[in-house]
Amino acid sequence: MFEKLVESIDKYKKPLAFGIARVDLGQLNHDKVLQATYPVINWNENFGSAAVFIRSLIETGVEVDFEDSEFVAPVTKEFVDTALNYFGEELVAEAVGDKHKNIQVLKVLKDIFDEEEYDNYRICFIFEDTNPKSVESVYLKLYALSQRKVPLRSINLNGAFGVLHNCAWVGNVPIELDYLRANEIELKLKDAYPEVEYVDKFPRFLSHVIPDDNIRILDSSKVRFGAQLAPGTTVMPGASYINFNAGTEGPVMVEGRISSSAVVKEGADVGGGASILGVLSGTNGNPITIGRNTLLGANSVTGIPLGDGCIVDAGIAVLEGTKIWISEDEFEKIKEVNPEWNAEYKEYFKGLELAGLNGIHYRFDTTKGKMVAFRSRREVKLNEELH
Amino acid sequence: MFEKLVESIDKYKKPLAFGIARVDLGQLNHDKVLQATYPVINWNENFGSAAVFIRSLIETGVEVDFEDSEFVAPVTKEFVDTALNYFGEELVAEAVGDKHKNIQVLKVLKDIFDEEEYDNYRICFIFEDTNPKSVESVYLKLYALSQRKVPLRSINLNGAFGVLHNCAWVGNVPIELDYLRANEIELKLKDAYPEVEYVDKFPRFLSHVIPDDNIRILDSSKVRFGAQLAPGTTVMPGASYINFNAGTEGPVMVEGRISSSAVVKEGADVGGGASILGVLSGTNGNPITIGRNTLLGANSVTGIPLGDGCIVDAGIAVLEGTKIWISEDEFEKIKEVNPEWNAEYKEYFKGLELAGLNGIHYRFDTTKGKMVAFRSRREVKLNEELH
Amino acid sequence: MFEKLVESIDKYKKPLAFGIARVDLGQLNHDKVLQATYPVINWNENFGSAAVFIRSLIETGVEVDFEDSEFVAPVTKEFVDTALNYFGEELVAEAVGDKHKNIQVLKVLKDIFDEEEYDNYRICFIFEDTNPKSVESVYLKLYALSQRKVPLRSINLNGAFGVLHNCAWVGNVPIELDYLRANEIELKLKDAYPEVEYVDKFPRFLSHVIPDDNIRILDSSKVRFGAQLAPGTTVMPGASYINFNAGTEGPVMVEGRISSSAVVKEGADVGGGASILGVLSGTNGNPITIGRNTLLGANSVTGIPLGDGCIVDAGIAVLEGTKIWISEDEFEKIKEVNPEWNAEYKEYFKGLELAGLNGIHYRFDTTKGKMVAFRSRREVKLNEELH
Known part of the structure; x- marks a missing residue:
């Protein structure tokens, strides 16, 4: 089944890059994505996994827009189960250590969602290397650079500053400045004001x-x-x-x-x-x-x-x-x-x-x-x- | 009642600045103030709140010295209750979001003190812009500068270095160097030695x-x-x-x-x-x-x-x-x-x-x-x- | 008894330096020492304590090699009890504050081991100031420099870079980069990826x-x-x-x-x-x-x-x-x-x-x-x- 799906990627548009991320959402504005953390990214590679992911999205009712330069969708329990099913038991069993990292991501998500489903996981595809439009695609490109998947100065990051939000960073966690403002009095008097290590649009x-x-x-x-x-x-x-x-x-x-x-x-x-x-x-x-x-x-x-x-x-x-x-x-x-x-x-x-x-x-x-x-x-x- | 009190500030000396702070006290020397964290500061403004605060101090038995350039007193549950009473139910109810921030401070303190009374809250008044004499007044001035209440180079900070204590800072918390010395063996062997991020008289x-x-x-x-x-x-x-x-x-x-x-x-x-x-x-x-x-x-x-x-x-x-x-x-x-x-x-x-x-x-x-x-x-x- | 032992140091080789450290071990490779934290170090001093330590090691079955330039051994409950016994009740009772710091170390270890015995304590002796061979001896020399026991440029640190391991530091804790790699997917998806503050062979x-x-x-x-x-x-x-x-x-x-x-x-x-x-x-x-x-x-x-x-x-x-x-x-x-x-x-x-x-x-x-x-x-x- 997996092999057939791999071939079927040609029916869709081959993505330049894709990956599943955990996102940090705004503390006040829960619709705002502040950061996307990718355990694994794929850059011009692993088209079989891309095919499984796309097919699983479609099958779970997501309309994937192949016309745009990028596409982002929430990751649901149904999606995870469907995709694991497509990969099949054998590959899933093999997915440990350095093997089949995209499947490892699904396995950990299955663990998490078996406990409780969360709304802060996203799948992101980049189809064309144009100006990034979402926090998820900016991060996917930053990963590609920092993990040496692409040479420096070779990809398009124009407008990234406009897409990212300026946040107060407490460890790896971005916090909306407005959240701090709204809660300053209580946080400070109750000795719960966080240690802000930097304020920036980019993480470290x-x-x-x-x-x-x-x-x-x-x-x-x-x-x-x-x-x-x-x-x-x-x-x-x-x-x-x-x-x-x-x-x-x-x-x-x-x-x-x-x-x-x-x-x-x-x-x-x-x-x-x-x-x-x-x-x-x-x-x-x-x-x-x-x-x-x-x-x-x-x-x-x-x-x-x-x-x-x-x-x-x-x-x-x-x-x-x-x-x-x-x-x-x-x-x-x-x-x-x-x-x-x-x-x-x-x-x-x-x-x-x-x-x-x-x-x-x-x-x-x-x-x-x-x-x-x-x-x-x-x-x-x-x-x-x-x- | 609040209106009358506001007028009564003229009976007292109008403070140049005032505010209520949570203070960090020495771990060994509990009388030493290491840091003052103000959720709200007032600089040449909000004299009505100043009048309420001064009146409430006096009424709860504190002798406010108007002759000195500054005055610091502990904040007690009695003081908080008295001040909230003077402000009156209507203002207290209105005090949310951007409104009546000084009253919001009292409301949070009331919450805290309803659980347990603490000795690490202070109210500080600056009457004259002379050399600061207390950690609380140094911090009030630093807040005025950093929150852009006053222009740079416009206020008196002479002697601030002499007033502040050199501390080891762990996140936002100042720790006495002597405390670390007294407990070094135990902290290190028990894997509890804190991560000291800087050693300075000033925080960040x-x-x-x-x-x-x-x-x-x-x-x-x-x-x-x-x-x-x-x-x-x-x-x-x-x-x-x-x-x-x-x-x-x-x-x-x-x-x-x-x-x-x-x-x-x-x-x-x-x-x-x-x-x-x-x-x-x-x-x-x-x-x-x-x-x-x-x-x-x-x-x-x-x-x-x-x-x-x-x-x-x-x-x-x-x-x-x-x-x-x-x-x-x-x-x-x-x-x-x-x-x-x-x-x-x-x-x-x-x-x-x-x-x-x-x-x-x-x-x-x-x-x-x-x-x-x-x-x-x-x-x-x-x-x-x-x- | 202590006095006799002190004299007996002459029978052994006088150490140039010694101390007991808590060590951080590799998360994957538990035999790898990543860091050694000394609550107390001794540099050309306290030969009495050295004698007690050496005698206690020998008595608890450790073969101390005096021929090598340095010697490192695990610290066991038996060693601690034996050494405390040699020091004697009087000295042990006096060991508080600035007095008898080496005995204070043993007292805290006794406390710890009375609960549970751990394998991450070491005793290190340096007999000769040659190239350091162990993480423990490199740290002992770095302590000597930073605690001003020896002048700058006066001791041999040749080869220290080769002895120390490159780690990701989270606060005071060194973490193997391989551990992060092996667990990246789970840590990132479960929002448990640590805040790495630096990557280096040396701590701060x-x-x-x-x-x-x-x-x-x-x-x-x-x-x-x-x-x-x-x-x-x-x-x-x-x-x-x-x-x-x-x-x-x-x-x-x-x-x-x-x-x-x-x-x-x-x-x-x-x-x-x-x-x-x-x-x-x-x-x-x-x-x-x-x-x-x-x-x-x-x-x-x-x-x-x-x-x-x-x-x-x-x-x-x-x-x-x-x-x-x-x-x-x-x-x-x-x-x-x-x-x-x-x-x-x-x-x-x-x-x-x-x-x-x-x-x-x-x-x-x-x-x-x-x-x-x-x-x-x-x-x-x-x-x-x-x-």
Whole structure:
């Protein structure tokens, strides 16, 4: 039966993504979804499970709209039973450990609903990667980013800020600010006012994602949900921060800020207090990538993309408009590791003109008062395909 | 009866501020007030309620001292009953939602005391804005600042550090360090040692204040109680911090430090890691104001007040003694947007000489090795009254 | 009997350090020690108690290995009873408050074991200060540092990172990441997923150490366990951080980063966002000491050791290779407060050549584009022994 259903997905629209979530609803406004917690997400995969879920929705009276870019429905006991039935006893029995995670979700829901049925579970399908329209689909996309199902900057999150609600977060639980207002007097006098840890539209990465064994995040406030951290990444608690849709693609030491849309490649080092500007803060909308093995010194500011094997000295700012002196000799050496760079020599280059180049050491010459660039001693592995 | 009492406030001294608080007492030293949590504060308002409260205190045997700058007394069941009686059934019935908040406080206390009477409620009056003398009056003032009842830098907090006790904070609860010491062995061996989140004399803003809907504070540790945040303010979790008696007067993006006594106006942007020096850290005691629409670049340091529409480039430091070069041409342009500035032209100005001027772009010229200032392209709205 | 035992320690090997800890074990892997919490540690002291402990272990069938650099054994009810018996009724009765803390530990354990015996208590001895081999001995050394039993940089922590396990920390409790993975679906759907505050191998200072009354730590994430804070130290929550085996030796205002192995002396001020480079981040392995009364300006970077009474201006970077101009006049003045400095005059000095010198003011001259050094106006108290 399951096999037939799997084939039947072709009758429906294949979802780009789907999953079942527990949602937190407003304390005052019970119709408001404040957060969606997914135990398992599916991104361009597991179409068999999608077929079972869609068929079970239809069979339990839900009209699934395949025309819209996304679809959200409540999860009912009837739906859970129907879907488990379609999967069949054998698969259900096998669904433990790393196997058949979508079925494991149903099994736990069956347990829960056998006790009492709740109204705070939802199933969400994304059919097209357009602007998200629901809290459930925003979260599904943030999961895809943070669980490394999709590359950074590859999916559409436009308008996410408008969809999410600003909440007071008490641990992993979002609370409506209006609820606190309505109950402030009683909560405070009865010593029951909650410990609000932050007020934001987004939750934190660690409230939803279990990092790889060799990832360290020394303070949960430093990584927003929707950020992506590759194995081997360490985020220190000083001045660091990684925004959503930003992060690392390999082992990186992060002691500075990786602003929205910025990406840092393997082996790079973001020094203490170093700032990588984001698309919302001074880069004219060009997202910044920091190349492999590149070092950003303590309290440096980087406003242009950097290639592999660069060094930005501590305390300096390399922005799009920064005028940087290069000697003829060093200009030639830089060309050697950037064969695709067709510039003519001139004394001063603007930061933007050096964007993305490999193997440059940026330094402020404290004897001449000039910002200078020269060939760094860091290794640069040239991309074979370019030669 | 209530009306008569309201008139009778003139017989007493009108309080500048008053409120009823639940206090946290020392775990070892039960006479020590560690924190005062006010569900409602009154600042130069609601004198009718003040009259009822004062009259009820007197009637229940409390000698109210009107000669001192402040007065604190325990709240008893008798006091609560007497005050509710003075307010009268009609007002008491009306006191729900946004109406008659002081009466709501009494109603909740009546509920509590009907079960059991507690000794950790206090009523506090401030008659004069002199140095605070009690934990209760310090907190009343911090509430006035953080709830935007008074402008920043407008009230007297001298000596507050001497009044408050240094505590270990577990959630919203202050714990005496001596209590932890006395019980360390038992708490640790029995797996009951509390999670201490910070050790300070001041609590955090979010432990006492419900921010406006469009305020975001991504990490509660970043805003001390006594700070003031205008609607539209966002405080990021990287390197930011807002101290008490400091904050914003309009929508501001805060990714840097607003030190004690610093004020940032609407539309300004405090870049990632930017430092605004405080009165305790290098400004010779002159508090700094950052004007409207002014941009402080990432990792910049600002040690002088800035007017509207200024830009401080990323990574530079503009201090009182910094020597800044201005061309004659730009000098004239700066004068245009600062008609009240009577300076004569010279090549180099010290930072302090440019304090408070509008429309200046501060930049470090990386070809000449000079700090320069010129007319920024940011809009400056000249104060009409000055023309 | 106790006296005899005390003498008998000479028969055994005197431990450098010892203590009894409650350990947190893995949720999945019950043999894995994730954390060791010591109510009391002994460092080169209390050899009488050591003798009792060793004797009691041997008597209860434990083979103590004195040949290895450290020894760890489970604490049993029998051990506790035996040890209490050796101490004798009189000492046991006296053991309250500040007296006989090791006996207090046994008394609390007796209480606990009288209810039920647990397998998560350990006794740990360190006989030699070599690379630690167990979680228990790493923690014992971190306690020694954080409780100021030993100076910073004085003990061997090589390999500690390899011994400790990376955990998800929920309050003071470490949780195996694998446990979260194995239970993610159920925890998330049943609304029981814990609030993970950080993921690291090390816990936080405040989870283990009660600071002195005049120490303030405004955010627990800012100080790693193994850091050392002298009385009078304040750690602000902006961009600050103190790593393990780093810290302060006197009253210091910390608003910046004190990286691993860096030490800051009394009266110094680490300005907002200031970075002191660590042995792992750009100092070629030379640990940095910041002298008494020295001021590091906001967003400055210091990559060399500094003597007493120095000033590093806000926003500048003084690194080993930074070229710094000194006038002949100022060179002489600097020599006056550094009589042991045998340098010959030259125009430019590298940062490393000025390492450790007293009374230098580092400034960037914004008119000439030069980094300059001159005699600071800060007081320098010359070390008497050098004259």
